[in-house]
Amino acid sequence: MRTVKIVSAVLTFAAAAAPSALSGAVSGALPASAVVLSLSVGGGPARSVLLRCGRAESRPSFTTACGMLGRFGGDLARMTYDVDRICGRKHVAHAVSASGTWEGRPVRFEHTYDNRCEMTALTGPVFSF
Template sequence: MILTSASGEKAQPPERYALLSCTPTAGARLARTEACDLLEKAKGDPANLQPSRDTYCPMMFSPVTVTATGIWDGRFVRFEHTFGNACELRSTAGSIFDI
């Protein structure tokens, strides 16, 4: 998956980007393992992720837009979403977009 993150309500231009490979030969870094585990539970599509019920985020509007594009289990995935702030992003996507 190619992951991007940008401050604001638009994905372009991205401020950060990374390539996330969840193949067993990609190495066992903890952050990669956590991100891949979350994507596995979401069947490779971040749109299937739900916010944590245990996280309380401030009512502060500081949008963050993220994208994920790639192939998961032979299926093309294209995801783009704007979260109200970084806390909401982390509550929903966990470590996937820690790039």
């Protein structure tokens, strides 16, 4: 067993000059705070959603994810949700990415977590779609 605090030290964040190809198709329609979130489990195909913040959302999880992003100013590398959570060593890679804009600033984030527990401990509800 280990705590997620160790993992948080290796998170990476890079601000992109322009949205990635994934969000490029919808970039003309993106409001000031809109991020394309992607999740791939165990090397499988990625699932993606467009998270648009600052407007009424029908999914409660999206409202919560917007709140989490707002708490950290859109900087996904700074996110800490439950860093005291103890996660097992079971390895099922959860690769996540985020690309878009937060309050008019470019956002780009990619990281692979060892398992869902680690991902959730650090990102909370953001990638729970």
